Amino acid sequence: MNATDDVIIIGGGLAGLCCARVLHASGVPFLLLEASDDIGGRVRTDTVDGFLLDRGFQVLLEAYPEAQDVLDYAALDLRRFYPGALVRQGNKFRRMADPFRKPIAGVRSLFGGVGSVGDKLRVLRLRREARAGAMEDLFRRDDQTAREALERIGMSREMIDGFFRPWLGGVFLDTKLETTSRMLHFVMRNFAEGETSVPAKGMSEIPKQIAAGLPASSIRLNTRVSAVEPGRARLETGEVLEGRATVVATEGATASRLLGRPRPHGDQGTVCFYFDADRDPVGEPILVLDGDGKGPVNNLCVPSAVSPAYAPKGRSLVSVSVIGHTGEPEAELLERVRHQLEGWYGDAVQGWRLLRSYKIPHALPTQPVGALDPSARPPARVDEGIYVCGDHVENASINGAMVSGRRAAETLIEDLGLGGSSKVA
Secondary structure: OEEOOOEEEEEEHHHHHHHHHHHOOOOOOOEEEEOOOOOOOOOOOOEEEEEEEEEOOOEEEEEOOHHHHHHOEEEEEEEEEEOOOEEOOOOOEEEOOOOOOOOHHHHHHHHOOOOHHHHHHHHHHHHHHHHOOHHHHHHHHHEEHHHHHHOOOOOHHHHHHHHHHHHHHHHHOOOOOOOOOHHHHHHHHHHOOOEEEEOOOOOOOHHHHHHHOOOOEEEOOOEEEEEEOOOOEEEEOOOEEEEEEEEEOOOOOHHHHOOOOOOOOEEEOOOOOOEEEEEOOOOOOOOOOOOOOOOOEEEOOOOHHOHHHOOOOOOEEEEEEEOOOOOOHHHHHHHHHHHHHHHHHHHHHOOOEEEEEEEEEEEEOOOOOOOOOOOOOOEEEEHHHHHHHHOOOOOOHHHHHHHHHHHHHHHHHHHHHOOOOOOOO
């Protein structure tokens, strides 16, 4: 048994890293235990045949307030998506553009694209509502499903099912739009107030940047925890580590198991396919959405069109996202994906080489109506000497994971009466 003054953090994703960041800035020693071979959690990037594959399609919303405080955007060399989307509907692609960033294309999509002129004006109304008040106040508003909120302001069924279903479905991993309307307003606000980006060298650059400010000796990889108690972690090897407190910073399902506490809600899953193509089928750094809802594909993009580093020279990386279907055999799902995309891009799809697929059953926590009530959110302190953080504690976003890590560290520091300031420069 190894007893130290360290705070033991279990999980090296964004929440655990942000918790460690605050502890380190306050002079509080920690030991971060990560079960896999690298930090990042679900925000990882693999290199396959010279391609950069994020583990599931992910983006950074630059307006996230916590991300702005924690990250050095310039050092990440962020590359931006086109502010809008191409919606595949009725055998053609229809452009939807942000009129504030692309005014000419925005005016054109006002009279084209998906939905009526009235629908586009209602989108502007939704945008104004989302930007009103303080960010934290969004989670205190009247609560209903995202679909009900869209219906409340008069959005047509064509607009909801043709645009919001695949767009928000890709954000929430919920194509039924049963996610709380509070997340609808949160997402709309952050899309409206900032760009949508990826780091030039992949999403893993985000956790790597945070970890770079931490002592390497305080991070142990390939270290799987089987049980936790206040100030104690038992490893699968049988080794027991003791410290002044324990922070469980894993995704929700693992946290529930380690803490022995049931979860009120489950998770949303996704499957992401990456293909090597000899040419870019889209031709611009824009998200492509399935507006028909007839196939497994929800959204597609070409990451190498956003950042050339994602693919070797002369090749294109195609990312295809399917919502759910994590239990379906890969070969069957892949066949259906190719068949759907042939209708979009022709026979060339059969020539795309599958690089890798990612089945992620616990990609995001489910967030139904009531899940984000202040009274429903679990506190950072589970019990004396044991704490929890993660996007399942705050909200299902990069910002939520970062906030939860900071708050867990701040609560721990206050509880233990530790000296120093938790303010991070």
